[in-house]
Amino acid sequence: METAPKLGRDVPPKKDKLQAKRKKPRRYWEEETAQSAAGASPGPPSNKKRNQELRPQRPKNTHILKKSRISKKLQVPKKPRERKNPESQRSLSGAQDPFPGPAPVPVDVVQKFCRIDKSKKLPRCRSKTRNRLKVAETEEEETSVTAARSELLLAEEPGFLEGEDGEDTAKILQADIVEAVDIASAAKHFDLNLRQFGPYRVNYSRTGRHLAFGGRRGHVAALDWVTKKLMCEINVMEAVRDIRFLHSEALLAVAQNRWLYIYDNQGIELHCIRRCDRVTRLEFLPFHFLLATASETGFLTYLDVSVGKIVAALNARAGRLDVMTQNPYNAVIHLGHSNGTVSLWSPAVKEPLVKILCHRGGVRAVAVDSTGTYMATSGLDHQLKIFDLRGTYQPLRARTLPQGAGHLAFSQRGLLAAGMGDVVNIWAGHGKASLPSLEQPYLTHRLSGPVHGLQFCPFEDVLGLGHSGGITSMLVPGSAEPNFDGLESNPYRSRKQRQEWEVKALLEKVPAELICLDPRALAEVDVISLEQKKKERIERLGYDPEAKTPFQPKPKQKGRSSTASLVKRKRKVMDKEHRDKVRQSLEQQQQQQEQQQQQQHKQEKAKPMRARPSALDRFVR
């Protein structure tokens, strides 16, 4: 629930936003805004280079066509409102409002915010209930319309790299991109040469402003990577397995050789958590304030960082755990195991929610995209697969890589990065949250050492790579969400704002028990206990208070009502109900029989044909 996309204010699915954006006629100042946008996100490199081009520009015509169709469609429902009061629109001066009434809202955008599932048919209900339902529906419509209106505020649009015909974008080097983009964006590409302290793990804070990295040989540092201002740099004198920011950039969790430590942004050790020992991987669930740790001993431990309690310690029974990721949609933790399975965990359930057999060999890396739809896995069998997480858990795409991917990461807009040795490949789909096509990489980059950790920076078109040679920040146009929610994760927030946000976030903390596969389960009624309670009540009362009362015919006036006719009528209704019941059950039986027959048919087909039944058949079995 907590990670449900907060569409009300911030991140709309990109595609729609693109369309909404393109609706505006192109003005002469448009060029300038585009460039200023590039300042914020290094996405669209300007027109210096022959081979680089804004992707949106090409399919412009088609999009405009689409848009015009949409606008036509949406004006239909608005018309009556416009016609209603042409007189009242007249002002004192006599001039008429050329656009009377409220501005039209695109129907599809409104549809995006509607959450009531109208496909389900409701049983018949009383008029009172119907009124309530109607009120709920109108409320939903109003709120979704206001939300659709506020989409106008999402001003930025994502850029993309696009090769000229026949050109492969994967051949474009970082140097080319850096040369083409503006200075502010070019400054986001940098290399830190840190050969001494071994392969690095990296982590960006939720706002995307801060970067923490920890080297295998004990080097831990945090910096504001945009301004390159160092916050702290220490050596913990112990092997560092993983590093992660907690809810804000002020706290850092570091998984060291023995125990889990928490440092503040000046490098002061705040806590040493001895209950989490030999931790290999860390994940932070921001809406639950949970720090999930996977340990060598095979335990998955959830630590509530707001109260400092361990919520759950689950034994995965699958040996050493060193592959872990979180599903940002529902806060479920995905663990990869050496027997080729990926298991999904929630702190409320002792067993894995789902176990998926993904690879023949062990699983090396797992990543889940921001909408919680796709999961990418790579295994020791050199395979890279993308699974559908919406109930079927089937592979949608697969590809064998010459060298298996050791690290995977999804970007906010659904780009998939894989680190294989010292090479990083990035695959892109078309549009927001679409499946990345594994045919052709979108970008490739070679590093000075094998990759040890990688993460896309939120709200910046940057991929952070930790490797044995240090840290590399590489530009990936179109990877990040261009519009951020200032109230949720504001990259430019001040200290005061951060503190206020912290209080609010703590107030809105989601209980850990609510983590389950469907985050919208909270909006459902617990049917099992409901029925149980009903049953108990019936037992207690001795009768069913909600049972349908048997039909009692009303006596007719004027002497037509005889007892016999009353009984007859009663009988008639009873018979009718009985007939209905029988008919229903017959239909069900028929269906079952048909199914069975089909099954038998198939089995017979499957069985080898035998000439005829023999007397010896009775000895079979």
Place this chain on the structure above:
Amino acid sequence: MSVKMRRTVMERESIKSFWKQSVPLMERTGSGEKLVLADLLEPVKTSSSLSLATVKKQLNRVKSKKTVELPLHKEEIERIHREVAFNKTSQVLSKWDPIVLKNRQAKQLVFPLEKEQSAFAPIEHVLSGWTARTPLEQEVFNLLHKNKQPVTDPLLTPMEKASLKAMSLEEAKMRRAELQRARALQSYYEARARREKKIKSKRYHKIVKKEKAKRALKAFEQLRKVNPAAALEELKKIEKARMMERMSLKHQNSGKWAKSKAIMAKYDLEARQAMQEQLAKNKELTQKLQVASESEEEERGAEETEELLVPDVVNEVQMNPDGPNPWMLRSCTRDIKEAEAHEDPEELPDPVAHEVSESEGDERPVAEEEILLKEVEERRSLRRRSELSQDAEPVGSQETKDSSSQEVLSELRALSQKFKKNHQSRKPKASSVSTGHQVQREEPALEEEEPLLLQRSKRVQTVEELEELEKEECSQNQEFLRPGLKGQQLERNPNNLPNAPKEKKKKEQMIDLQNLLSTKSPSVKSLAVPTTLEEMDDEEERDQKQMIKEAFAGDDVIRDFLKEKRESMEASKPKDVDLTLPGWGEWGGMGLKPSTKKRRRFLIKAPEGPPRKDKNLPNVIINEKRNIHAAAHQVQVLPYPFTHHSQFERTIQTPIGSTWNTQRAFQKLTTPKVVTKPGHIIKPIKPEDVGYRSSSRSDLSVMQRNPKRLSASHKKQLKKNSVD
């Protein structure tokens, strides 16, 4: 009783007596008539007349005496009183029903109920605090001050105010009395005028007229004496008025003669002719002199006026031979006007306006034709469009699909089955021939996409075409598994698809799983990768070795997984209850087991639960256990008006938090149900608060509104009550 009634009663009585005399007693009783005691005494009449009269009197006396009914029980009376009182009070209270309902349904209630009159200050108070600042304002104010005009109070000047204040009570009373008198006088005068006007007597009116004329004459004489010039003018005026009167058409057929002729005209031809002559003359006389420059329109206008003035009945004969019907003419002219008016919109390119104008002028046959033509064209174009759309997306054409395509389909199915058989026969040899494999691959897809195929309007005839088609489907489904290299043939797993047939055997499932796991990339072509293999660390090498080892141990992985899945399925299955008692009804002891028959008899089979979610997913184990901790947060009791959980779920599906909504929507969604003003007393609701004025009236209205409430029994009791 009227005289008539009495007469009829008497007649009836006489008839009765006649019957009584003539018809025997027994027969009368048989006819159902009531037997009266006096009748029985009738035969006695003959014997003794004296005693009979006394007896009759006595009888009558006895009859007239009525027994007094027993009074009701006290309890009964009280009950009736209670009921009546209840009815009355419930009626009185029922006027609140709509208000209660409204308040229950209201989104928000604000207390205290009576709204304070927004003490809107009179404009002078508002303006008093206002001062002139700009020079222009100051100038204006100076002017106003000089003329003693109101500066801040725009309603009254100081003089007026002073005079208002100066009026004393007596003065005011006097003035009021004066006004009253004036009003009374006026009303008297009006009444008198009305009365006089109603008088029908001609003589009276004649006298009045004469009097008036006399008076006017007198006045004129006087005027002549005093001021001869003015008198002359007056005379002229009178003369002119007379002329005007005569000139007007009032007199063309209002004279005595004309009226009589008009009556006769219907029957008498001569009379008619005379009348027409007269009319023609009138026309001639009243016709305006035509000027040369006069436009046609004016003429038409004149004609129109003339037509309007002359009554239809008279003109009927004359006008018909003359030319077209005047009404037709007029409509024609109107058409022309309209056409002119619509010239401007027609010039515009807007087709809607054009259509509108056409529809307005639909009296013209030409326009009608045009409209018809247009309609036909539109229809045609519509049809064409629909055809096009059918071509483009043949969803709707499913019904109209021809039988030939069906034939093709059935052929295809048969073919695919054949291939499938072939393939199955070859399967144990583990040598997958490409064709068989291909078709096997097609088969599930075909089954699945049958509706899609049916919709296709294209004909599919050859196997190659079918292959192409299948490929398309594959690309649509985003399927990735394709045969890569020749040597490494892969069997396509039908269970890959979500709706794959479920009753596969375990062994097959395993094979499927293997297929699922071992896939080949479509194209092993990458830019940068191979080069790195050279400079690998020791660690990486170790990794590589491990990887190879792992890759060959893949079968174990699958077997383990299947075993685990089976175990979990077993664990989640409801257990059967075995009630067999060993040794009961048969020999017992070590090594003896109860017979199968007995065991079968006492085994209570557990009901089969719902199907597992991962039934058709070979590579997945989904935990079926309920998350109790999360369930504790869910709603467990349905609130009042809802009877089914799906209804209630629909009302809580939209989130109301500010995280998901805009600020305004959030505020609207979270408005408090009840708002109270701090520091104010909340008094109980009064009729005035909701707009009821007087209680008695509202009671009446309630009575009229729901007469149903008074059931028949209640009415009876009410009556009874009133009688008591």
